[in-house]
Amino acid sequence: MKKEENTPRKIKKPWPTKAAMEQVYEMKLWGNNKTDFYSGIGSHNPEIINPYINALTSFLTSFKTPLTVCDLGCGDFNVGKKLVKYTEKYIATDIVTDLITHNKKLFPEENLEFQCLDIAVDDLPSGDCAILRQVLQHLSNTEVQHVVNKLSTYKYVILTEHIPQGNFTPNKEIISGQGIRLKKQSGLNLLAPPFNFKVKEEKQLVSIILNDSKGMIVTTLYTVF
Numbered sequence: 565m566k567k568e569e570n571t572p573r574k575i576k577k578p579w580p581t582k583a584a585m586e587q588v589y590e591m592k593l594w595g596n597n598k599t600d601f602y603s604g605i606g607s608h609n610p611e612i613i614n615p616y617i618n619a620l621t622s623f624l625t626s627f628k629t630p631l632t633v634c635d636l637g638c639g640d641f642n643v644g645k646k647l648v649k650y651t652e653k654y655i656a657t658d659i660v661t662d663l664i665t666h667n668k669k670l671f672p673e674e675n676l677e678f679q680c681l682d683i684a685v686d687d688l689p690s691g692d693c694a695i696l697r698q699v700l701q702h703l704s705n706t707e708v709q710h711v712v713n714k715l716s717t718y719k720y721v722i723l724t725e726h727i728p729q730g731n732f733t734p735n736k737e738i739i740s741g742q743g744i745r746l747k748k749q750s751g752l753n754l755l756a757p758p759f760n761f762k763v764k765e766e767k768q769l770v771s772i773i774l775n776d777s778k779g780m781i782v783t784t785l786y787t788v789f
Contacts, residue, residue: 581707582659582682584741589660593742601663603639606698606726606781612772616697616724616783617646619769623722623785624650632691634718636683636711637699641667644695648676655689657681684710693720698781700752701725701744705737705759708752712759716788722769724783727751729773735759746779754786763788 588594594604606612624631630652635644638656640663648654648671657679658664664680671678679689684707688694694715700708700723715721728749735758736750745751754761765787772781 581684581703581740585659585702586662588742589663599640601640601660601666603642607639607642612781613643615770615772617643619783620647620695620722621650623769631693631720633693633695634689634691635695635697636681636688637696638667638678639663639697641671643697645671648673651675653677653691655679655691657683657689659683683714684708688714688717691718693722694718695722697722697724697783698726700754701746702740702742703738704740705735707740708735708754709759712754712761715761719788721763721786721788722783723752723754723786724770724781725752726779726781728779751779761786 589601592602595602624633624647630650632653633647633651633655635654635656638644638658641656644654644656653675654673655677656667658667659680659682661680664678668678681688683699684703696711700711703711726744726746728746728751733750734753734756736745736748738745738748755763755766763786767785768782769785770781770783774780
């Protein structure tokens with residue numbers, strides 16, 4: 565029997581992505597900032613994060629009944645901490661165990677839950693809205709496909725990706741880790757092959773052109789069903 569195009573090859577344990585991301589924090593590859601865990605300038609530069617937080621706040625507060633939000637790849641939680649109060653429940657996940665332990669101690673909110681998950685392999689938490697902020701850009705196409713296959717359980721998916729300006733060839737393959745597709749003049753487009761993510765509606769929430777000419781950071785809201 566012929567396999568479907570979107571059936572990714574199986575990911576074997578132990579997963580190299582977990583070790584790679586642990587190394588990023590251990591060796592402070594995204595910067596030091598005098599903290600044990602630092603998710604880089606993209607999670608701390610006000611010019612990048614403030615427009616994002618404003619857009620997400622506007623979206624989350626537009627509902628009469630607050631949403632349950634699943635933050636799939638929460639990092640050091642410098643951004644997510646600004647959104648928790650606008651949700652019914654906020655479930656924040658990351659692949660790095662020590663980072664999740666650190667976040668649990670630092671952010672003891674009543675409606676906030678932290679889970680250590682490999683989102684490409686593990687079952688995702690249930691919720692109304694999934695947030696993936698500059699997470700998939702670090703994953704191989706196989707791992708991205710594993711995640712995409714599970715996103716249809718959410719009504720909304722909010723995706724942020726660092727992509728080149730102008731036209732580019734999407735979804736070039738990379739090895740999971742610190743780097744992203746920008747080095748190959750590429751970026752993720754979940755609606756394009758090989759992922760072909762099916763959505764009801766697509767809306768761009770934020771687009772930030774970086775001053776260093778290293779592309780742009782785009783946040784897109786997908787209504788899935």
